[in-house]
Amino acid sequence: MKLFVFDHCPFCIKAMMVAGLKKLSIERVYLQNHDVDARIEKVGANLVPILQKEDGSYMAESLDIAAYLDNWDGNPQLATGSQDHNIAAWAEASRPYTSRLLYPRWMMINLPEFQCQEAKAWFTKNKSAMLEQDFDTAFAQTEENLAKVNASFGLLDWLVLPSERHNQLSYDDVNLFPSLRNLTVVKGIQFPPRVRQYIEEVAALTGIALYDDVAV
16 A cells, blocks of 8 residues: 655644554655645546545545554554544634744644755745745744644643553544644644653654654
8 A cells, every 4th residue: 555645734743643653564654745636537626535445446535544544454542532522622712823834834843745846935935825825924924823832732732642552543643643743843842741752652652753854
């Protein structure tokens, strides 16, 4: 099997988490960010992640891929989620600020999906339009946006660590961890100790690398 992904994409991280948790032998293929045709020719739409199954067919939609991989060996490990409302509440509170923190930084570190100038230019053009400001301006507002994100972590006081539940992950983790993991690219972010421990424990269980060493 092959998994076509971007390293920074939260939807891709969901699929990569399950592949890592299950220790499945899956080839990870990083598409260039601007190469829309490569996605469309596989699944008929500009989507990632994309899983190429054993029979050569393709499937999209991150949670569908996560479920497929979890059930692939007939021994699913993910528990049912129960915190959709709380995850959505944190996402709604933090998203306007996380986007402004993350988008400029993806252009500042070496990611496999941005290995050519065309990929960087495509991302910069599209995401700047979404932010309604250029990346330099967004980066210059780091202190203001970071304060908002740091404050939002109070909405995660319900977190239960994997080590407190026999290291069993659930779909709550699949939906929450990717966004928290990406924020490790922001230098100076102030995760509450429990949130930071959660990030480290899930990363260890799933084999997902954090961005601490390259944080900007």
